[in-house]
Amino acid sequence: MPKELIDAYNRLAADYDKNRGLFDMSAVLNDFYHYLNIGEGHLLDLGCGAGEPGPGFFIRKGWNVTGVDFSEKMLDLAMKYQPEMHRILADVTEVGFLPGQFDAATAIYSLFHIEREKHNQLFVNIYNWLKPGGKALFTYACKEYTGKKEFSGYITFMSEKLYYSHTTPEKLYKMLETTGFDLLSADYRDIGGERFLWVTIRKPE
Numbered sequence: 001m002p003k004e005l006i007d008a009y010n011r012l013a014a015d016y017d018k019n020r021g022l023f024d025m026s027a028v029l030n031d032f033y034h035y036l037n038i039g040e041g042h043l044l045d046l047g048c049g050a051g052e053p054g055p056g057f058f059i060r061k062g063w064n065v066t067g068v069d070f071s072e073k074m075l076d077l078a079m080k081y082q083p084e085m086h087r088i089l090a091d092v093t094e095v096g097f098l099p100g101q102f103d104a105a106t107a108i109y110s111l112f113h114i115e116r117e118k119h120n121q122l123f124v125n126i127y128n129w130l131k132p133g134g135k136a137l138f139t140y141a142c143k144e145y146t147g148k149k150e151f152s153g154y155i156t157f158m159s160e161k162l163y164y165s166h167t168t169p170e171k172l173y174k175m176l177e178t179t180g181f182d183l184l185s186a187d188y189r190d191i192g193g194e195r196f197l198w199v200t201i202r203k204p205e
């Protein structure tokens with residue numbers, strides 16, 4: 001599955017880049033920034049794509065950003081847009097970082113491409129990589145997008161068949177609670193004509 005998704009994003013990169021303006025992320029990013037309540041820090045962006053809008057937003061605020069993505073073509077764009085971002089070409093389910101290395105983490109429009117059976121381990125990893133009090137923001141797929149309460153399968157996006165996977169919001173919240181996270185917010189947002197669940201969580205102090 002990753003191989004076909006990597007190939008799809010390598011083919012999509014140029015068109016995705018051209019159409020990014022259709023997705024206005026300013027409200028999401030500003031809301032998360034206010035939750036963080038610290039001027040500068042180190043952000044981990046999982047599925048960073050072309051380095052915009054998330055990494056760019058934080059770099060312009062003076063943050064260090066480490067971005068992970070398994071599409072070489074998306075990372076090439078990131079090198080062009082955000083040369084200051086530390087780029088890692090890897091599957092986010094296979095990377096390792098030091099405990100407490102990051103003040104914040106984001107996974108914007110990326111986590112839903114990972115099998116839901118792997119979400120729990122990824123949340124455990126994010127929990128370990130964050131400092132106490134660190135916060136994370138991620139996009140979660142939902143019935144409003146896939147048409148199913150729980151889903152694992154393919155949906156066509158910009159003429160590519162992409163893999164998506166999610167469980168129900170209730171099971172997601174339980175998983176986050178079991179991991180140790182506090183749930184700060186979970187909002188359905190309509191951005192660029194797509195409805196997803198946007199979730200903000202905190203590792204307790």
Ligand SMILES: C[S@@+](CC[C@H](N)C(=O)[O-])C[C@H]1O[C@@H](n2cnc3c(N)ncnc32)[C@H](O)[C@@H]1O
Pocket residue numbers: 005006009046047048049050051052053054068069070071074090091092093107108109110113114
């Ligand atoms: C829809 S794009 C979003 C990119 C960027 N976050 C944005 O907001 O524009 C999804 C990105 O996640 C990456 N991705 C998906 N699954 C991944 C995985 N398991 N490991 C690394 N990157 C992944 C894709 O290569 C792609 O660049």
